[in-house]
Amino acid sequence: MKFYWIPKTRAMRIGWLLEELGQPYERIAADEAVKRDPEFLAASPMGKVPALIDGPAKLWDSGAIALYLADAYPQAKLGVAVGEPKRAAFVQWCLYTNAVIEPAMMEKFSGAAPNKTRSGYGSFDLMLETLEAGLRPGPWILGDRFTAADVLVGSSVGFMKQFGALPDGRAALDAYVERCQSRPAYQRAASWDAAA
Numbered sequence: 001m002k003f004y005w006i007p008k009t010r011a012m013r014i015g016w017l018l019e020e021l022g023q024p025y026e027r028i029a030a031d032e033a034v035k036r037d038p039e040f041l042a043a044s045p046m047g048k049v050p051a052l053i054d055g056p057a058k059l060w061d062s063g064a065i066a067l068y069l070a071d072a073y074p075q076a077k078l079g080v081a082v083g084e085p086k087r088a089a090f091v092q093w094c095l096y097t098n099a100v101i102e103p104a105m106m107e108k109f110s111g112a113a114p115n116k117t118r119s120g121y122g123s124f125d126l127m128l129e130t131l132e133a134g135l136r137p138g139p140w141i142l143g144d145r146f147t148a149a150d151v152l153v154g155s156s157v158g159f160m161k162q163f164g165a166l167p168d169g170r171a172a173l174d175a176y177v178e179r180c181q182s183r184p185a186y187q188r189a190a191s192w193d194a195a196a
C-alpha cells in the first residue's frame with residue numbers, strides 16, 4: 001500500500017489506522033513534487049491527503065479510506081462485516097466525522113450563526129450532544145469493540161480538544177480522546193508524524 005500524507009494534518013488519522021491494521025505500507029510525504037506526480041493525482045484528483053493506493057484501489061478521503069481498509073483487511077478486526085448486527089452503526093459513525101463533526105467544527109471556528117434546519121450537519125452543539133449519546137455506554141463508539149470508526153471519530157474529537165473547541169465539562173469526550181490516544185498504534189503514528 002502507498003499512503004500519502006502531510007505531517008500534522010488530518011492525514012495522520014489514516015497513519016494511525018494503518019498502524020492499527022498491521023499490514024506493510026509505504027508512507028509518502030506529499031510535498032510539491034509529489035503533488036504533481038500523476039500516480040498521486042490518479043489516487044487523489046483533488047490533490048488532498050490522506051490518499052491511499054492499494055493495488056487497483058485508489059482513495060482520497062479519510063472516511064472512504066477507513067471503510068475500505070476495514071472491509072479489505074477483515075483479519076485486523078477493525079470493521080463490522082455486512083450482515084453483522086452493528087454494520088449499520090459502523091457505517092453511520094464512519095461517515096459522522098467528515099459529514100457532521102468537521103463541518104460543525106468549521107461553524108464553531110468561523111463564528112457562523114448555527115442553523116440546525118438548513119445545515120446538513122445540524123449545529124456544533126447538536127453534533128456534540130449526538131456524539132456524547134453515541135458514546136454511552138462506551139467505552140468505544142460501537143460499545144465494547146474498538147473499530148475504524150473510533151479512529152475517525154477519536155481523531156476529530158482530538159482535534160477539537162487540541163484547538164480548544166471542546167467546551168469545558170465534557171468529561172466523557174475528554175476520556176474518550178485519552179483512551180484513543182493511549183493506544184500503542186496511535187502513539188506510533190503520533191511519533192513519526194511529529195518527527196517529520
Ligand SMILES: N[C@@H](CCC(=O)N[C@@H](CS)C(=O)NCC(=O)O)C(=O)O
Pocket residue numbers: 006009010011047048049050060061062063098
Ligand atoms: N475530508 C478530507 C479532508 C482532506 C484535507 O482537507 N486534507 C488537507 C490536509 S488536512 C490537505 O490535503 N491539504 C493540502 C492541500 O489541500 O493542498 C479527509 O478527511 O480526507
